[in-house]
Amino acid sequence: MGRVAFHMGFKASSIDPIEFGRGKRRSHIMRTIASQLTYLCRRKPGNVRSRNFSSYNGKDERSLEEDAERKVGWLLKLIFAGTATAVAYQFFPYLGDNLLQQSVSLLHVKDPLFKRMGASRLARFAIDDERRMKIVEMGGAQELINMLGAAKDDRTRKEALKALAALSHSEEAVGALHHAGAISVVKSTPDSTECAEIEKYKVNLLKRFQDLRYDIPS
Numbered sequence: 001m002g003r004v005a006f007h008m009g010f011k012a013s014s015i016d017p018i019e020f021g022r023g024k025r026r027s028h029i030m031r032t033i034a035s036q037l038t039y040l041c042r043r044k045p046g047n048v049r050s051r052n053f054s055s056y057n058g059k060d061e062r063s064l065e066e067d068a069e070r071k072v073g074w075l076l077k078l079i080f081a082g083t084a085t086a087v088a089y090q091f092f093p094y095l096g097d098n099l100l101q102q103s104v105s106l107l108h109v110k111d112p113l114f115k116r117m118g119a120s121r122l123a124r125f126a127i128d129d130e131r132r133m134k135i136v137e138m139g140g141a142q143e144l145i146n147m148l149g150a151a152k153d154d155r156t157r158k159e160a161l162k163a164l165a166a167l168s169h170s171e172e173a174v175g176a177l178h179h180a181g182a183i184s185v186v187k188s189t190p191d192s193t194e195c196a197e198i199e200k201y202k203v204n205l206l207k208r209f210q211d212l213r214y215d216i217p218s
Helices: 002-014 017-106 112-125 129-137 140-150 154-167 171-179 182-188 196-211
Strands: none
Touching: 017 112, 017 129, 017 140, 112 129, 112 140, 112 154, 129 140, 129 154, 129 171, 140 154, 140 171, 140 182, 154 171, 154 182, 154 196, 171 182, 171 196, 182 196
């Protein structure tokens, strides 16, 4: 019995209580660190997704802001254009004659560039019978015929024919063009391989004269 007690007492005394407590604390610390690492490892993909999602949302917000700015810009442009058009239509009766006269005056200049500018303006202004006849009365029809007959390049011929075609939408203007000798000048205008519009305007003008029973020399 004494030996057994001595042996058991020896074993019990060999376990240091302090070391045992330290071991438990170390085990607890290791378990805590391991649990934290596991938590962080699990959270990492979520954090990446969150950051990506935040970045994605930021890009979406910038894109929406840019779209809004563009739409506002276009809206302001449309408002400005509408206002300018309304003002122009109100003042056109007072400014229209001056603009037409200036355009006809450009046809008198020797420089083909100014002639083309004048013809281009007249083509834009000739949008109704009243303005077409004003152009005729101001001498614009005769000047356009002279411009076409004297033209040395395709661009000048094209602008002259384009303006004459715009005037031809008025039957009264077609009569004035016929009396001014437009048929022979239009028919003698050379075709162009580089500018198909010349032939198109020629065909349309000659057809217009034919439809209104004006004789076209063969």
